[in-house]
Amino acid sequence: MSSSDLCRRCGLCCDGNLFSHVPLEHSEVDAARRHGLEVVQLAGGAPALRQCCPALRARQCSVYGARPEGCRRYGCRLLDALSRQTLSLEEALAVVERAHALLAVVERGLEPEPDRFVSVLERARFASWGGADGSSSSTNAARERAEAFLDEHFHGGPRRFEFLAGG
Ligand code: SF4
Ligand code: SF4
Structure with missing residues (x-):
């Protein structure tokens, strides 16, 4: 198992729970639309992908080879810690599963959502x-x-409304 195994079992930076948008280059807009991604314009006219991303399937990117540059560049705090070997893959996977479990508790308290x-x-x-x-x-x-x-395990601080930025 490698660090990419962590992302394949996570998907949190694509499902709208960490970020509301991913920035796009203008040159990426047509390709993003061709792949069925939802392109919106931010204030000032900059294009972005709205999250939750429709390309996310079972926590994995279904357009991985064609994903925009902002997606390629991003790595969360947890992935960074795994890459620096300050925690093991098993520990990182446990954090991911705990995050999904906490979100499942929230979802159980909400009305069903057709979208x-x-x-x-x-x-x-x-x-x-x-x-x-x-x-x-x-x-x-x-x-x-x-x-x-x-915030603690993925962002590294309270920045939940920020856009996904390359790092
Ligand atoms: S970069 Fe982080 S939040 Fe995104 S899928 Fe990988 S482990 Fe999850
Ligand atoms: S294109 Fe792929 S990597 Fe980018 S936000 Fe969508 S699912 Fe995530």
Whole structure:
């Protein structure tokens, strides 16, 4: 098993729970659309991929060979720690599974969502702001636990609304 095995069992930087968008070069827009990715314009006109990415299948990128440069460059804190061998693959996989388990707890407190391209945390934040499906205090607490866990292990700090940036 290698570090890429970690990403194949994670997908959190593509499912909208870590990032709302991935920046795109203008030259990448046509190819992204051809691959069925959702291209939007950010303030100022810069193109970006909206997350959750429709190319994500069972936690893996289905257009891996053609993924945009912003996706290629990105590595989270956990992947970096694995690469520097400050934790083992087994430990990193346990973190990934814990993150998905925390998100599953949040999702159980939400109304079913017909649009599978909206992340669990996005739905939970919307609900906590008084959105259509409301949100209980236990769901809010579960959301905050999941956010804190993602911030600590993947972002390395509270930056949950930032765009995915090359590193
Ligand atoms: S969040 Fe990190 S471990 Fe997960 S797929 Fe992205 S880079 Fe890989
Ligand atoms: S194109 Fe692939 S790597 Fe990029 S956000 Fe979508 S699923 Fe993730």
